[in-house]
Amino acid sequence: MIQKITSWFEQQTFGVCSWWGKKLGISTTKIRMYFIYISFFAAGSPIILYFIMAFILEHKHYFKLKKSKRNSVWEIEEV
Helix, strand or coil, X not given: CXXXXXXXXXXXXXXXXXXXXXXXXXXXXXXXXXXXXXXXXXXXXXXXXXXXXXXXXXXXXXXXXXXXXXXXXXXXXXX
16 A cells, blocks of 8 residues: 555656665665755745756756767867
């Protein structure tokens, strides 16, 4: 039952905390709790940051930089 609630919650809340948890190697629950604590102390202003992160995660394919294939020093051709 708890697993169903958690998966539903993740689908409805953009997955920001789970993404950070995977990147940092921290439990998703701890990240959620820290976010809630910080929101209480900062009068809710981290919610704006959360929505910005959610927007970036939803549209991350637009934000990825294209890597150019660079030649190494040894492959430079003389003109």
